[in-house]
Amino acid sequence: MxxxxxxPIIEKVRPYCLEAAGRxxxxxxxxxxxxxxxxxxxxxxxxxxxxxxVGTIFPQGGDIGExxxxxxKYVSFVRFFDLLDFFSSPVFLLSALLLLLNLVVCTxxxxxxxxxxxxxxxxxxxxxxxxxxxxxxxxxxxxRRVLHEKLGFRLVSKDNEWIVMEKxxxxxxxxxLYHAGIVLCFFGLILSYLFAxxxxxxxxxxxPLIVAPSTTGRLxxxxxxxxxxxxxxxxxxxxxxxxxxxxxxDYPKDKLSRLAIGLGWKGPEYSMKNDPMxxxxxxxxxxxxxxxxxxxxxxxxxxxxxxxxxxxxxxxGYEQTLxxxxxxxxxxxxxxxxxxxxxxxxxxxLRFGTVMTGTLYRLDGAVEKILPxxxxxxxxxxxxxxxxxxxxxxxxxxxxxxxxxxxVSLADYEESSVLSYRYDPGVAVLWWGGAFVLIAMCLxxxxxxxxxxxxxxxxxxxxxxxxxxxxxxxxxxxxxLAGRIGYYLTRDDIRPVPLPPL
Amino acid sequence: xxxxxxxxxYDLILSRDSYLLGLELRLYWSVAFLYGLSxxxxxxxxxxxxxxxxxxxxTTLLVTVTAHIALIVLRTFEAGxxxxxxxxxxxxxxxCSSSLTYLYVSRRWRxxxxxATLVAGxxxxxxxxxxxxxxxxxxxxxxxxxxxxxxxxxILAFFSYAVFVVSAAIELTCLIIKPLLxxxxxxxxxxxxxAIDGLHTTAYRLVLFGYPLLTFAIFSGAAWANEAWGxxxxxxxKETWSLITxxxxxxxxxxxxxxxxxxxxxxxxxxxxxxxMMMTFxxxxxxxxxxxIPSLHVYAV
Numbered sequence: 001m002x003x004x005x006x007x008p009i010i011e012k013v014r015p016y017c018l019e020a021a022g023r024x025x026x027x028x029x030x031x032x033x034x035x036x037x038x039x040x041x042x043x044x045x046x047x048x049x050x051x052x053x054v055g056t057i058f059p060q061g062g063d064i065g066e067x068x069x070x071x072x073k074y075v076s077f078v079r080f081f082d083l084l085d086f087f088s089s090p091v092f093l094l095s096a097l098l099l100l101l102n103l104v105v106c107t108x109x110x111x112x113x114x115x116x117x118x119x120x121x122x123x124x125x126x127x128x129x130x131x132x133x134x135x136x137x138x139x140x141x142x143x144r145r146v147l148h149e150k151l152g153f154r155l156v157s158k159d160n161e162w163i164v165m166e167k168x169x170x171x172x173x174x175x176x177l178y179h180a181g182i183v184l185c186f187f188g189l190i191l192s193y194l195f196a197x198x199x200x201x202x203x204x205x206x207x208p209l210i211v212a213p214s215t216t217g218r219l220x221x222x223x224x225x226x227x228x229x230x231x232x233x234x235x236x237x238x239x240x241x242x243x244x245x246x247x248x249x250d251y252p253k254d255k256l257s258r259l260a261i262g263l264g265w266k267g268p269e270y271s272m273k274n275d276p277m278x279x280x281x282x283x284x285x286x287x288x289x290x291x292x293x294x295x296x297x298x299x300x301x302x303x304x305x306x307x308x309x310x311x312x313x314x315x316x317g318y319e320q321t322l323x324x325x326x327x328x329x330x331x332x333x334x335x336x337x338x339x340x341x342x343x344x345x346x347x348x349x350l351r352f353g354t355v356m357t358g359t360l361y362r363l364d365g366a367v368e369k370i371l372p373x374x375x376x377x378x379x380x381x382x383x384x385x386x387x388x389x390x391x392x393x394x395x396x397x398x399x400x401x402x403x404x405x406x407x408v409s410l411a412d413y414e415e416s417s418v419l420s421y422r423y424d425p426g427v428a429v430l431w432w433g434g435a436f437v438l439i440a441m442c443l444x445x446x447x448x449x450x451x452x453x454x455x456x457x458x459x460x461x462x463x464x465x466x467x468x469x470x471x472x473x474x475x476x477x478x479x480x481l482a483g484r485i486g487y488y489l490t491r492d493d494i495r496p497v498p499l500p501p502l
Numbered sequence: 503x504x505x506x507x508x509x510x511x512y513d514l515i516l517s518r519d520s521y522l523l524g525l526e527l528r529l530y531w532s533v534a535f536l537y538g539l540s541x542x543x544x545x546x547x548x549x550x551x552x553x554x555x556x557x558x559x560x561t562t563l564l565v566t567v568t569a570h571i572a573l574i575v576l577r578t579f580e581a582g583x584x585x586x587x588x589x590x591x592x593x594x595x596x597x598c599s600s601s602l603t604y605l606y607v608s609r610r611w612r613x614x615x616x617x618a619t620l621v622a623g624x625x626x627x628x629x630x631x632x633x634x635x636x637x638x639x640x641x642x643x644x645x646x647x648x649x650x651x652x653x654x655x656x657i658l659a660f661f662s663y664a665v666f667v668v669s670a671a672i673e674l675t676c677l678i679i680k681p682l683l684x685x686x687x688x689x690x691x692x693x694x695x696x697a698i699d700g701l702h703t704t705a706y707r708l709v710l711f712g713y714p715l716l717t718f719a720i721f722s723g724a725a726w727a728n729e730a731w732g733x734x735x736x737x738x739x740k741e742t743w744s745l746i747t748x749x750x751x752x753x754x755x756x757x758x759x760x761x762x763x764x765x766x767x768x769x770x771x772x773x774x775x776x777x778x779m780m781m782t783f784x785x786x787x788x789x790x791x792x793x794x795i796p797s798l799h800v801y802a803v
Contacts, residue, residue, distance in 0.1 A: 015734040017507040038760050049778075056739045056789065087737045198732065247516055249523075250637035258634060262531030266557045267524040268638070270516045281645050302645035302730050364511045422732045428732065434721045464671050474711055 028234065035105040044099045051095055055086040069221045100186045114172055117157070124162050124453060126466035128482045130489065136281035136458040143456060143465055143489065150488045151481075161455055162468075168449030170473045174440045181436030188430030194219040197227060202319055203236040203417045208289055211311065221276045227423065230309055232295070235283040239318060239417045241343060241358035243370065244280040247272050272363070280361060284315055284417040300419075316420045322352050322374065323412040332411045340379050345406050351377040351389060355397075355413045372397040374410060448476035464499070465489070503692040514660040519640070522580045526639060530594070531571045534629035536566035537597070541622040547615050551690025556615030560608070564600055570598040581640045586656040587647060589787070590636035592756065594684030596627035596783065599664035607668055607704065614701075617671035618636060624667060631784075636682030645756060646677035651726030659744075663779055666751075667711035704730050705772060713751055720744055739789060750775040 034040055059067075062084040068075045082089035132139050144163065147153040153165035153452045195217035203209055211230040220227065247270040252258055260266045281301050288296040288308045300305045304315040320337035326344065335341040340349040353375035360370045373396045375387040395401055400409035453468040466484065543559030546552070574594065577585040585591040604621040608614065632638075646652075676698050682688035683695055717784075723741070728734040737739060754771035757763035761773075781789075 001666055038756050039762075042756050042760065042763065045749050045753050045756070049746050049753070052742050052746045052749070055737060055744045060737050156682065178573055244642045246642050247519070249637065251637055253638065255634045260522065260595065261527050262633065264524070264528050266728070268527065270519045270639075272512060272516065273759070278642055279645060281648070303649040303651075303726075305729065305732065312732060314730075316732075335724070365516055422734050427728065427734065434724075438721060441717060445710050445714050469627070474707060 021142055022447055023425070028222065032105060032109070035102050036109040039290065041099075041102055041106065044095070044102055048095055048099060048343040051086075051092055055092070056195075058083040058086060060084065060086065071186075100183070103179060103183050103186065107176065107183055108174055110172075110179070114170075114176060118164070120293065124455065124466070124468060126468050127478070128467040128485075130465040130467070130486060131499055132456070132463040132465055133488070134463060136456065136463050139463050139465070140456045142183070143454060146485065146488045147454075148491075151355070151484060153450075156451070162453045162466075163379065163455070164451065164453045166449065166451045168402060168473070169447060171444055171449050174444035174447075176488070177440035178437045178444065181433045181438075181440060184433030185430050186433075188426040188428075188433055190426070191422050191429055192426030196422065196426060198420060198422040198424075200316070200420045201234070203234055203284070203286075203419060205236050205239060206414070208233040208235045217423075229375055230311060232288050232290040232309060234313065234419075235287040235289050235294075236417050237287060239282070239284050239415050241282045241318070241415075242280040242361065243356065243358065243360045245272075245363045246276055247363065248276055273420065277356060277360065281407065282315060282358075282417075284419070310425065311421050311423050314420045314422070315417065317418040319416045319418055320355050321414045321416070322355065322410060323350065323414075324350075325409045325411040327407050337374070343403075343406065346404055349379045350403065350408070350446050352410075353377070355410075355415075357413075357415075372410075372413065373399075374413075376401060376403070378403070434440070444473065445462075447473050448473040450476060450481055451477075452481075519580070522576070523638060523640070524789040526573065526576050526580060529569065529576065530629065530638075533566055533573055534568045534626060534633060536562060536569065537601075537622055537626040537629055540566055541619065541626055541694060543706040544615055544622055548619055553613050553692075554694055556613065556618075556692075559615060559618060559622070560605075561606075563618060566625075567598060567601045567605060570594070570601070574598060584645065584657070584664075586653065586660070587643060587706060588636065588641060590632045590638055592660065593628040593632035593636070595660050596663060597628040599660055600628075600667040603664040604668045607672075607708065611692070614697070616675045616691055616693075617668070617701075620674060620772055633733060635769045636667060643660065646730040649726050649730060651722050651729060653728055655719055655722040656709070658715045658722065662712040662715035662785060665708050665715070666776050666779050669705045669708035669712070670773050672701050672708070673772045673776075676701050676705070677766075677769055677773075702769070705769075709751060709754060709772060709775070713748075713755065716744075716748055716751065720748060739786045740782060743778065743786045747778040747782050750778050 020166055058078065064075065064079050064084055067078065067084060072078065073134045078084060081091060120498050134142060136233040144155075144165075147165050148155070151167065153167045156164040158164070197213060197215045197217050199213050199215060201209060201211070211264050213227045213230070215221070216224060249270055250269045252261070257266065261268055283299050283301045285299045286297065286306055287294045288306075296308050297305070300306045300313065300315045302315050305315070322335050322337060323332040324335060324341065324343070325332045333341060333343065335352055337352060337354045340351050343350050355372050355374045357370050357372040360368050362368065373394050376392040376395050378392055380388040380390055392403060393401055395408070397410050397413070400407045402408075419463045449472045451470045457464050457466060467482065469481060471478045471481070535551050540559045540562035543555050543562055547556035547559060554738065574585060577591065577594070581587075581591075586595060600621055604618060608618070679691060679693055680695070681699050683698065723744070724734040727768065750771060754768055754775055755769055757768040
């Protein structure tokens with residue numbers, strides 16, 4: 001094929017190619033412009049809000065097999081869009097990434113203008129006018145002195161026919177700062193997403209346990225299965241529980257009886273049936289051991305974790321192992337609290353409840369040590385898929401009860417502390433970002449900032465001060481400011497006389 | 503075995519607590535009745551356009567809120583802690599704070615009572631829901647709730663809810679009345695087209711006030727979860743819906759700066775934000791129960 005043969009085709013295609021090339025060239029600029037627009041933010045935020053809703057309809061973290069077994073609908077659709085782990089799905093992550101891009105571009109594009117010279121107002125349109133009693137040449141510096149010295153305004157520009165002054169923190173800076181804070185929070189979230197991992201460990205008393213996570217962060221999991229030993233161990237010195245006694249309320253469920261109580265015909269009644277006790281707190285006295293010596297000690301409880309080596313250890317619960325002796329058999333049976341155990345010689349399994357031990361805060365204010373005891377139940381065969389139980393009574397430590405002619409005693413018990421741990425380098429970044437967001441947002445929304453443009457005019461020997469006040473923030477009050485300007489000008493012998501608006 | 507306490511001292515404490523609860527419930531029912539009464543006056547104002555009905559409704563609402571504050575003080579005394587733990591308690595706080603915020607915002611209005619209809623209606627609904635469906639028992643705080651983050655989280659969240667309720671009530675009034683005013687069919691409500699613009703601004707300023715509170719509530723909730731459960735965010739349905747509410751109000755605030763959206767679309771976003779807020783507060787409990795989704799916020803269900 002010769003050139004002259006294909007020339008007409010090239011000529012035909014050429015404009016389209018040029019247009020495509022032009023579009024491609026303009027693409028980065030177009031994307032930047034689109035990503036920095038407020039409208040794009042609205043669209044992305046709207047899409048994200050819808051995606052969040054999707055995530056609340058499907059049980060997150062569920063298994064697709066169990067979902068299908070439980071009668072869940074649209075299984076293939078749920079699997080395709082990863083709706084049971086939606087907040088880690090590509091659809092959601094891409095949308096979140098788009099929001100981050102939008103935020104970063106907006107924040108970047110608005111950084112330069114923070115330092116640009118402000119032009120205000122485009123056309124001078126006074127909102128307040130005062131007649132001054134001073135001579136024209138003296139009035140202008142006097143007004144500026146009052147605004148600067150008495151009211152704390154600073155000069156922005158004096159190049160135009162009007163002078164511009166401002167007061168308060170710059171709204172542009174504050175707005176920029178809380179957007180930048182949100183970007184910082186996003187980076188914290190990304191760090192958490194990529195590097196955080198968590199696990200659980202059960203600490204037995206006086207038995208050191210090496211902290212060796214069985215998982216690792218998402219990024220590290222690409223090349224290794226676990227994060228490896230943390231290089232220190234935890235030692236449980238002591239574990240304690242606290243209970244509080246609280247009465248039960250005898251209160252009707254039907255609406256008419258409730259109305260009767262409201263009308264005073266009946267009264268609600270608190271009662272103390274079966275010594276009701278509810279957990280108040282549980283604590284673990286922990287030691288961090290590194291290289292054979294204790295490097296940190298702390299008593300942790302719910303809401304007060306231990307932090308060491310980038311890890312945070314949380315008190316999540318406890319486990320109890322009960323030693324049960326049947327008759328006088330020297331070998332004790334071991335069972336977990338609230339677990340079922342088959343006792344030789346008995347037809348039905350037994351269930352031993354949590355051993356109540358530790359400190360009890362009584363209703364009347366008294367504090368006492370609980371003599372350890374558990375509850376015993378016989379587990380009967382119930383309806384398919386369920387079990388019925390029959391209360392057999394309380395069993396104190398060292399005490400015994402007779403079940404079907406067998407003596408069952410609580411010989412001993414051991415409490416272990418259940419801790420969860422988390423390694424998350426994103427948390428600190430997130431809190432810093434959050435602090436930025438909140439401080440800047442509160443200052444921007446609740447604070448007050450003013451910008452005043454003014455000109456002193458003289459006509460027929462009448463000297464007038466024309467003011468244009470712009471305010472930002474919920475605490476700002478332009479009328480109050482105008483009043484204060486008037487007051488200070490009066491006090492300084494330039495008597496202002498308010499004129500009707502032009 | 504536990505030592506048996508002297509029955510007389512227990513009986514005394516139990517009868518005192520029972521008496522106080524009975525007193526609280528009678529007061530609570532009276533407050534609900536007063537909310538109902540003020541709602542009737544406001545409905546009557548909406549139908550008859552009479553200033554007297556509106557004024558009486560406003561006065562009744564003022565009396566109701568005063569009684570409601572007394573009720574909350576009584577509950578605080580009874581429980582020995584800030585009364586925000588159970589849904590029964592938060593519903594009461596929601597009703598009181600919404601009406602109080604409305605009374606504060608409307609203190610300078612002359613003859614404008616329409617937004618109060620929604621506020622009084624919601625307060626009545628919250629009170630009746632608490633009284634008829636929830637248990638008023640004073641429960642001790644469970645270990646995860648014993649955190650100062652929890653108190654800040656709830657207080658700020660409910661302050662923002664109160665502000666959003668009033669903002670939505672104003673916005674809804676504007677949306678309904680504006681077309682009627684243009685046709686000259688809404689005389690007697692104390693509103694003009696200029697006043698409607700002022701009300702839009704008030705609704706916007708209320709969201710501006712509530713938005714940082716909601717932001718702080720979300721952050722304090724995350725900080726609390728981080729201290730108690732070791733994870734600052736777990737995509738729990740309540741957390742997710744609070745984020746949806748925050749996102750919708752973010753859209754609203756942004757749309758106020760976009761010329762094409764600052765009118766009707768922005769107003770609709772504000773009302774949508776209110777709907778999401780109600781979903782966060784109450785709807786999500788129902789959703790979690792309906793779909794069997796486990797929630798960390800079970801104490802509030």
